[in-house]
Amino acid sequence: MLRIVSAIIKKEAIQVLRDPMMLRIIILMPLIQLFVMGYAVNFEVKDIRLAVYDLERSADSRLLQSSFVGNGLFAVRRPEPGIMDIHRGFRENIHDAAVVIQNGFARDIAAGKAGRIGFVVDGANAFSASVAIGYASRVVYHFNRQRTGLDIPLSIREKRLYNPESKTVNFMVPGIAAVLLTMIAMMLTSMAIVRERERGTLEQLMVTPLPVSALIMGKVATFALVGFVELSLCLLIGFTWFRIPFVGSWGLLYFLSFIYLFTPLGIGMLISTLARTQQQAMFFAWFFSVFAMLTGGFFTPISNMPQVVQYLTLLNPLRYYLTIVRGISMKGATIGMLLPETLALAAFGTAMLTISYLKFSKRAD
Amino acid sequence: MLVMAGQISKKPLSVLSAGIDDLKRARLIASKEIRHILRDPISLIIAVLMPIMMTLIYGYAINLDMKNIELGIIDLDNTFQSREFGESFYVSGYFVRPKQPVTLADADKLLQGGKVDAVLTIRPGFAEALAGAEKYELGLLIDGSDGNLAIAASNYAEMILAQYILKQITAVAQRAVDMSVQVAYNQDLKSSHHFVPGLVAVILMMISALLTSVTIAREKETGTLEQLLTSPATPQEIIVGKILPYIALAFIDGLLVLLFALIVFAIPFNGSGLLLLLFGFIYVAAALSIGVLISTLVSTMQLAMMASLLVTLLPSVILSGYIFDVRNMPYALQLVSRLVPARYFIVIIRGIMLKGSDITVLWVEAAALMAICLVLLGLAVKRFRLKLR
Numbered sequence: 001m002l003r004i005v006s007a008i009i010k011k012e013a014i015q016v017l018r019d020p021m022m023l024r025i026i027i028l029m030p031l032i033q034l035f036v037m038g039y040a041v042n043f044e045v046k047d048i049r050l051a052v053y054d055l056e057r058s059a060d061s062r063l064l065q066s067s068f069v070g071n072g073l074f075a076v077r078r079p080e081p082g083i084m085d086i087h088r089g090f091r092e093n094i095h096d097a098a099v100v101i102q103n104g105f106a107r108d109i110a111a112g113k114a115g116r117i118g119f120v121v122d123g124a125n126a127f128s129a130s131v132a133i134g135y136a137s138r139v140v141y142h143f144n145r146q147r148t149g150l151d152i153p154l155s156i157r158e159k160r161l162y163n164p165e166s167k168t169v170n171f172m173v174p175g176i177a178a179v180l181l182t183m184i185a186m187m188l189t190s191m192a193i194v195r196e197r198e199r200g201t202l203e204q205l206m207v208t209p210l211p212v213s214a215l216i217m218g219k220v221a222t223f224a225l226v227g228f229v230e231l232s233l234c235l236l237i238g239f240t241w242f243r244i245p246f247v248g249s250w251g252l253l254y255f256l257s258f259i260y261l262f263t264p265l266g267i268g269m270l271i272s273t274l275a276r277t278q279q280q281a282m283f284f285a286w287f288f289s290v291f292a293m294l295t296g297g298f299f300t301p302i303s304n305m306p307q308v309v310q311y312l313t314l315l316n317p318l319r320y321y322l323t324i325v326r327g328i329s330m331k332g333a334t335i336g337m338l339l340p341e342t343l344a345l346a347a348f349g350t351a352m353l354t355i356s357y358l359k360f361s362k363r364a365d
Numbered sequence: 366m367l368v369m370a371g372q373i374s375k376k377p378l379s380v381l382s383a384g385i386d387d388l389k390r391a392r393l394i395a396s397k398e399i400r401h402i403l404r405d406p407i408s409l410i411i412a413v414l415m416p417i418m419m420t421l422i423y424g425y426a427i428n429l430d431m432k433n434i435e436l437g438i439i440d441l442d443n444t445f446q447s448r449e450f451g452e453s454f455y456v457s458g459y460f461v462r463p464k465q466p467v468t469l470a471d472a473d474k475l476l477q478g479g480k481v482d483a484v485l486t487i488r489p490g491f492a493e494a495l496a497g498a499e500k501y502e503l504g505l506l507i508d509g510s511d512g513n514l515a516i517a518a519s520n521y522a523e524m525i526l527a528q529y530i531l532k533q534i535t536a537v538a539q540r541a542v543d544m545s546v547q548v549a550y551n552q553d554l555k556s557s558h559h560f561v562p563g564l565v566a567v568i569l570m571m572i573s574a575l576l577t578s579v580t581i582a583r584e585k586e587t588g589t590l591e592q593l594l595t596s597p598a599t600p601q602e603i604i605v606g607k608i609l610p611y612i613a614l615a616f617i618d619g620l621l622v623l624l625f626a627l628i629v630f631a632i633p634f635n636g637s638g639l640l641l642l643l644f645g646f647i648y649v650a651a652a653l654s655i656g657v658l659i660s661t662l663v664s665t666m667q668l669a670m671m672a673s674l675l676v677t678l679l680p681s682v683i684l685s686g687y688i689f690d691v692r693n694m695p696y697a698l699q700l701v702s703r704l705v706p707a708r709y710f711i712v713i714i715r716g717i718m719l720k721g722s723d724i725t726v727l728w729v730e731a732a733a734l735m736a737i738c739l740v741l742l743g744l745a746v747k748r749f750r751l752k753l754r
Contacts, residue, residue, distance in 0.1 A: 025671070033679070040683045042693045043429070043513035064542065090549055091722045093712070114543035123551030124719045125559045127429040128690070133546055134520045140544045141527040144534070147541035152530050154494060157502040158519055161476060166512030278667055283411065286674065290419075294426035299688065301514055303433040303461075309425045323479055330510040337478030 004210055008218025009225075012192065016226065026226065030180050030234045037176060038169045038242050045131040050074040051089060051098040058106035060115065067143050068099060073135040090122040097121040097132045109147070162247075162330045170245065170330065173238035175298050177231050178325045181257065182264045182318055183289045185227040189268025190281040192219060198278060212361050220265045227261055228254070235329070248328035252335060256324050260345045263317045266352025273359045292318040317348045390598045394606025398580065402610060412576060416568045416618045420625045423564050427688060429556045431517035435482045436460040437467025437475065442491040450529055451487065459521040476508045483507045483518050495533060550635075550719045558633070561626045562718045563687040566710045568622050569645075570652045570681045571674070573615040577656030578673035579666045580607050581749075586665055600749045604742070608653045615649045636717035640724060644717075647734045648710040652677070654741035655706075661748040681707035709733045 016022055052068060054061050069076045077095055086098045098120045105115040119136045123129045163170045196202035205215060238244045267288065275281035295302075295309065296318035302310055313319050320341040327333035335342065402409060438451045454460045463481040472484045486504035494501030505522055509515040551558045584590040593603060626632045656673055663669045683689065684698060685707035691699055702708050709730040716722030724731070 032675075036679055036683055036698075040694050040698050041689055043516070043689070044693055045690075046693065087549060087720075091716065091720050091726050109541055115541060117542060117544050118547060119544050120547045120549060122720075123548040123554055123558075124715055125690075126551055126554040126556040127559070129548060129551070130554050131520065133548075134524050136544065136546070137524060138527060140542050141531055144531060144541050148534055152495060152533055154501055154503070154526065154530055156505050156522055156526055158505045158507065158522070160507045160509035160515050160519070163509035163512055163515070166509055166515050168512050171511050171513075279670060282667065282670065287415070287418075291422055294422050300426065300428055301431070301511060303435070304428040304430055305425055326510055327477070327479055331477045331479075331508075333477050333479070337474065 001211075001214060004214045005218045005221065008210070008215060009222050012219055012222035013225075015192075016188070016222065026184065026230065027233075029184075030176070030230060030237070033176050033180065034173065034234060034237050034242075037172050041172050042168050043127075044166075044168070045128045047075040048073070048097055048128065048132045048135065049095040050076050050132075051079045051086065051095040052076055053079060053086075053098060053100045056101055056103050056105045060106040060109055061101045064101060064105075064115075064117070064143055067139050068136075071135075071139060073139075074132075086120050090124070095122075096125075096128065097136070099136065167244075169242050171326065173234065173242055173244050174325045174329045175322055177234035177238070178318065178322050179289070179293050179298060180234055181227045181231045181261070182292060182321070183285070184230045185223050185261055185264040186268040186271070186288065187282065187285040188223040188226060189220060189265050190271035190275065190285050191278050192223070193269065193272035194275050194278050194281045197272075213357075216269065216357065216360065220269070223268070224258075224261050224265060227264075228257070231257060244329075246329045247332035248330075249332075249334075253325065253328045256328075256335075256338070256342060256345070257321075259342065259349060260317070260321045260324070262349030263345065263352050266349065266356045269356035269360055270352070273356070292316055295319070296322050298322060317345060320344045320348075390602045391606040391609065394598060394603055395609040398607055399610045401580075401583075402614065412572060412614060413618065413621070416572055416622050417625060419568050420561075420564060420622050421629070423567070424557060424561050424626075424630055427560050427564075429513070429559075430554075431514060431521075432459055433461045434459060434514065434518050434521070435463040435480075436518075437463045437472065437481045437484045439467060439469055439472065439484065439486045441469075442487045442489050444492040446492040446495055447487045450491065451485070453525055453529060454485065454522070457521065457525055459517075459525075472506065476506060479508070481508070482514060483522075485522070550633075557630045558719060559715070560688070561630045561632050562714045563685070563711045565619065565622050565626060566648070566685070566707045566714055567678075567681045567687055569615060569619050569649060569710075570655075570707050571677050572618050573611065573649055573652035574656040574659070574673040574677045575670060576611045576614060577608060577653045578659045578663075578669040580611075581657065581660035582663055582666045582669040600746050604657055604746050604749060608650070608657060611653050611656075612646075612649055615653065616645075619645055619649065632718060634718050635721035637723065640727075641714065641717045644710070644713050644727070644731050644734070647731060647738055648706060648713075651706045651734055651738035651741060654738055654745055658741055658745040658748065661745055680705045684708070685711050687711055703733075704737070706734055706737050709737075 016026075050068065052065055054065050068074060074097075079089070079095075079098075086100075089095045089098065100118040100120070102116055102118070105117065108115040117140075119133070121129045121132050121136075160166060193202070196205065206212075235246070239246060268285065271281055271284045271288075275284055293299075295305070295313045296316050297313070298318075302313050302319065305313070323341050324333075324338050324345075327338055436454055438454065440447050440451055455462060460483075463475070465475075465480070467475055467481055467484055469486070472481075472486075475481045476484065484504075484506045486506070488502075488504070490499075490501060491503075493499070503526070505519070507515045507518050548554060581590070584593060598606070627634060655676065659672050659676065660669055663672055680701075681687065684691070684694075684702040685705050686702070687707065691702050691708065694702070712730050713722075713727050713734075716727055
């Protein structure tokens with residue numbers, strides 16, 4: 001049995017290696033994804049362009065103005081005097097926010113009332129707008145604290161664990177590795193089987209004395225190997241080029257990846273029983289990848305999603321694997337901490353493999 | 366004299382009739398292409414269903430409203446004030462209680478296993494610190510692995526503390542400055558208003574390129590390209606004829622996605638629909654041209670599909686400003702993003718839908734799209750003509 005399986009692995013490996021296009025895709029895909037995402041994915045909100053309209057020009061208003069200018073949170077643009085069309089500035093994308101200090105600001109403060117200012121922000125980008133509002137209220141808060149002279153010396157001492165500089169790339173690279181492992185394993189499996197069927201070589205294999213299980217095992221093992229190569233390649237580039245940290249156990253990562261792999265491989269086989277052409281197979285595989293990626297917490301946290309979608313994500317195997325890969329590589333999580341995820345993956349893997357094996361042998365008869 | 370007049374009038378007439386021939390041949394090729402589309406119902410269903418599915422998945426999944434951050438609070442002060450302060454985190458709507466309570470002993474483990482996102486420790490002495498002038502520090506441990514979430518958690522915590530202190534101060538003294546905040550275009554600060562219009566651009570680009578990328582590759586694979594080439598139709602006519610039906614299909618897709626955006630995600634529409642249609646037309650033409658260009662370059666349908674996904678999906682999602690601000694990218698990538706059509710259309714559709722921008726503001730983006738479209742079409746025709754020789 002083992003000899004048969006290894007012979008099939010050899011056949012599949014030759015087939016993968018012989019196709020230069022396939023080889024290029026296997027090597028180029030992680031490179032392109034890593035470099036584009038590693039450099040472009042950045043949630044940081046910096047240099048919020050703030051237009052300051054100081055209509056009073058008193059000592060007080062200048063003081064407030066300077067606390068907006070001097071804190072480094074805003075990139076201040078001084079609008080031309082007399083022009084008050086804040087919304088036009090938003091539409092023409094000249095500034096992101098504006099602060100207006102009305103005439104009478106100093107008079108109100110002198111009279112013991114609160115001086116009024118207005119903060120207008122372009123809400124089209126909700127995320128940067130909410131950050132801008134946060135920054136502005138911080139400036140106003142400090143100004144108030146200074147002017148009233150009253151102080152409550154309460155502060156937060158913050159410690160960011162695992163990724164102190166909040167670098168997005170540290171978070172993205174393990175995620176990309178997980179996604180690529182999924183995509184490669186699924187696509188190669190589904191397309192390889194469909195190709196044999198399209199070319200009529202599947203029947204040839206079926207009439208040989210090989211048992212169906214050995215046939216499947218040989219194919220699946222090859223693509224599992226390719227998946228591992230992909231995973232390792234991705235992480236290797238992450239460490240050497242992007243210098244992301246790895247604090248956990250390599251052994252655990254590969255062991256849990258092995259458990260996880262049964263799921264995408266099983267899905268790939270399932271697709272191969274459904275799809276009639278390679279094109280359809282690729283389409284199914286690709287659609288599933290996008291779905292898994294987006295609802296798995298790859299880009300944005302699952303907790304942001306509506307409750308119904310959150311329940312739906314429980315059915316997404318990539319969700320658990322992402323937690324595992326990021327947990328091990330960034331936080332050094334141990335198997336005890338990842339037990340629920342591991343069990344979920346084991347259940348998924350068993351179910352997928354059983355279903356696809358049953359469907360596959362039925363079609364083969 | 367009469368003969369002369371006849372000769373003179375003959376020339377413009379022949380040009381005119383050639384023009385009619387042009388249109389007719391392109392129309393014939395278009396009707397052949399329409400028959401191809403209708404004969405393959407699976408692909409047609411995919412072309413209509415996929416945009417709808419993608420709108421729903423992307424629309425719900427891509428969301429930066431950082432709410433429901435799981436915050437465990439270890440209250441060692443356990444006074445009325447400390448409880449009130451802790452409660453203000455959950456009332457804010459940004460933080461939620463974790464599923465299991467956090468204690469000092471297991472805080473690290475829960476953070477490491479990803480069971481909580483942050484832990485706030487209120488040491489004894491909080492209530493006294495509010496009255497006195499002694500320095501007092503709250504401890505906030507954040508799981509920093511998702512940098513974005515960590516930044517949001519940190520900002521929110523600082524904001525809640527600032528509000529709390531301000532409330533204490535203004536209970537005894539008059540504040541100096543009162544700030545009123547006005548949010549333009551998106552009062553509730555919903556991130557779907559930012560992402561869903563961009564999604565229309567991404568989906569249109571992908572579907573359009575995918576649809577046309579297989580058209581010429583299919584003729585190559587089935588060997589009918591030679592037949593097409595020996596027909597009297599010119600390369601321009603073939604290319605135009607092949608694109609025309611897909612413009613209609615892509616437009617239906619675009620309207621569907623837009624309808625979903627307006628109904629399901631309740632995105633406002635403040636600008637001119639006509640202007641959006643006009644610019645949308647240029648954008649779709651550019652997207653279809655990408656597909657045709659790919660189709661002339663590759664030999665099989667499978668390669669065509671893979672290439673069009675690679676060329677459209679990643680740039681349109683990552684390099685277009687759809688999710689990530691182009692201004693934050695390294696300069697080299699900013700340059701690359703200028704070649705991405707979605708970048709311009711995203712500015713256009715966001716401007717029109719959310720801000721009610723008009724042509725005086727958006728003509729730059731429209732001109733850029735137009736230029737990209739013409740260059741791509743020219744390249745496609747040129748490549749195709751090369752094949753002819």
